[in-house]
Amino acid sequence: MKRQIIKAALLSLMILGAITSGYSQAKKPTLMVVPSDVWCNTNGYMQTYDDQGTKVKIPDYKRAFQENSDLLAVISKINGVMAERGFTVKNMESVVKTLESERAEDAVLTSKSGAGVSESPMDKLKKVAKADIIIQLTWDVLRTGPKKSVRFTLQGLDAYTDKEVATAGGTGNPSFSAETAVLLEEAVADKIDNFNAGLQRHFDDMFANGREIIIRIKKFDSWKNDLETEYGGKELNVIIEDWVRANSVKGRFSNSDATENMMLFEQVRIPLYDANGNAIDARAFTRGLQKMLAAAPYSIVNKLTAKGLGQAVIVLGEK
Amino acid sequence: MKKYTTIWMLLLITGFSSAVNAQTNKKANADTEAWRYELEVAGTGVQGTYLLKVWSYSKKPNVAIEQAKKNAVHGIIFKGFAGDQGILGKPPLTTNSNLEQEKDEWFKEFFADGGKYQKFVSLASDGAVAAEDRMKVGKQYKIGVLVSVNVALLRKDLEDAGIIKSLSAGF
Numbered sequence: 001m002k003r004q005i006i007k008a009a010l011l012s013l014m015i016l017g018a019i020t021s022g023y024s025q026a027k028k029p030t031l032m033v034v035p036s037d038v039w040c041n042t043n044g045y046m047q048t049y050d051d052q053g054t055k056v057k058i059p060d061y062k063r064a065f066q067e068n069s070d071l072l073a074v075i076s077k078i079n080g081v082m083a084e085r086g087f088t089v090k091n092m093e094s095v096v097k098t099l100e101s102e103r104a105e106d107a108v109l110t111s112k113s114g115a116g117v118s119e120s121p122m123d124k125l126k127k128v129a130k131a132d133i134i135i136q137l138t139w140d141v142l143r144t145g146p147k148k149s150v151r152f153t154l155q156g157l158d159a160y161t162d163k164e165v166a167t168a169g170g171t172g173n174p175s176f177s178a179e180t181a182v183l184l185e186e187a188v189a190d191k192i193d194n195f196n197a198g199l200q201r202h203f204d205d206m207f208a209n210g211r212e213i214i215i216r217i218k219k220f221d222s223w224k225n226d227l228e229t230e231y232g233g234k235e236l237n238v239i240i241e242d243w244v245r246a247n248s249v250k251g252r253f254s255n256s257d258a259t260e261n262m263m264l265f266e267q268v269r270i271p272l273y274d275a276n277g278n279a280i281d282a283r284a285f286t287r288g289l290q291k292m293l294a295a296a297p298y299s300i301v302n303k304l305t306a307k308g309l310g311q312a313v314i315v316l317g318e319k
Numbered sequence: 320m321k322k323y324t325t326i327w328m329l330l331l332i333t334g335f336s337s338a339v340n341a342q343t344n345k346k347a348n349a350d351t352e353a354w355r356y357e358l359e360v361a362g363t364g365v366q367g368t369y370l371l372k373v374w375s376y377s378k379k380p381n382v383a384i385e386q387a388k389k390n391a392v393h394g395i396i397f398k399g400f401a402g403d404q405g406i407l408g409k410p411p412l413t414t415n416s417n418l419e420q421e422k423d424e425w426f427k428e429f430f431a432d433g434g435k436y437q438k439f440v441s442l443a444s445d446g447a448v449a450a451e452d453r454m455k456v457g458k459q460y461k462i463g464v465l466v467s468v469n470v471a472l473l474r475k476d477l478e479d480a481g482i483i484k485s486l487s488a489g490f
Contacts, residue, residue: 086487
């Protein structure tokens with residue numbers, strides 16, 4: 001009797017597991033609206049710093065959010081529309097604030113013995129505000145005599161492949177009396193549908209042909225071998241390329257750069273789900289390659305890092 | 320006896336005129352299904368709506384006015400429209416060119432006279448047609464009617480019914 005109960009319980013668990021994996025969904029990309037560099041420059045929201053003798057300008061997002069109410073109005077309008085369509089847009093103003101406060105907290109955080117927070121250069125880099133799709137926003141007000149109109153552009157950029165996946169823009173109708181904020185709201189209402197149609201095409205393509213990712217292979221200089229080292233009569237770079245070909249959707253990828261020290265795979269189409277029906281991203285996909293390289297006969301110690309959903313880096317030779 | 324004749328005559332006339340009306344409606348519906356209409360952007364509507372001028376064909380102007388609502392919704396789902404004078408055109412709600420055939424039954428019911436399409440569209444100027452928007456083309460009228468379509472609501476309804484995919488479908 002007891003054995004029967006255990007059997008029934010196990011069977012129920014198995015069915016539940018199968019149902020859960022069947023319902024698993026692809027990871028939803030995160031979106032964030034960012035004012036473009038051109039807009040920041042035109043409106044004076046830039047910081048200049050000296051990079052070893054060269055003057056470099058970078059956008060000062062914090063000041064832009066604090067001083068420009070039109071920017072807030074446009075972003076909240078876009079956020080509202082995207083939320084209606086089932087996407088939560090990361091609020092860049094909050095992200096910038098969080099980064100600021102985290103930096104301040106880290107600066108004063110010490111242990112009893114006086115040790116500071118451990119932070120590698122990689123960690124610092126990862127703190128940069130990020131999203132999977134950046135919606136870059138540009139507008140300027142055009143004046144013809146007493147009339148003004150708004151020229152408005154939205155660009156959806158895949159943050160990791162740098163491809164423009166959706167775009168919409170144009171100049172609105174000129175008006176004698178409307179405030180800039182009203183013209184901007186009108187511009188968002190007018191252009192967001194076309195932008196979303198582009199985004200839909202991108203998602204449709206993703207579901208049909210897989211998610212596009214980038215894989216980089218590098219080596220630590222402390223490692224005595226390189227990507228031309230032979231294993232069983234085959235160079236390591238060929239072994240890696242064969243793995244990517246065998247595991248990408250329809251074998252689609254482009255090995256755009258390869259030397260004895262590095263390889264760059266672009267436009268690698270990965271399935272959205274693994275064999276168990278779980279959603280996967282670049283890191284989960286590349287873990288298979290990492291495991292293969294770490295196992296016999298290669299036995300290469302390596303380190304896997306990821307950047308968002310779309311980019312993975314394997315560094316050979318050490319952890 | 321004369322009284323009965325008059326009643327019969329009246330009944331016959333009523334029957335005949337409603338048969339003619341039904342015939343005109345049927346013809347107008349056939350024109351819609353054959354995509355015999357044109358959409359023209361007429362302004363920027365409030366968020367979630369499109370303001371359009373719909374050119375429909377019919378022997379009777381009042382049928383064309385009612386048909387304009389149906390045509391506007393049909394056009395937004397299947398055809399989209401071009402932009403004009405600084406206002407962007409819009410792509411159709413579906414990118415599946417076979418959708419109408421695949422969901423034939425559903426759309427027949429949706430676009431039937433008095434069907435659900437009415438929920439999403441309203442006549443922008445109480446159905447008044449400007450003189451220049453009323454043209455005689457052969458035996459028919461080509462009537463331009465200004466309508467406002469609540470696209471946000473229409474899209475949501477089609478998504479909920481599983482007719483078109485939502486932007487976040489699959490995630």
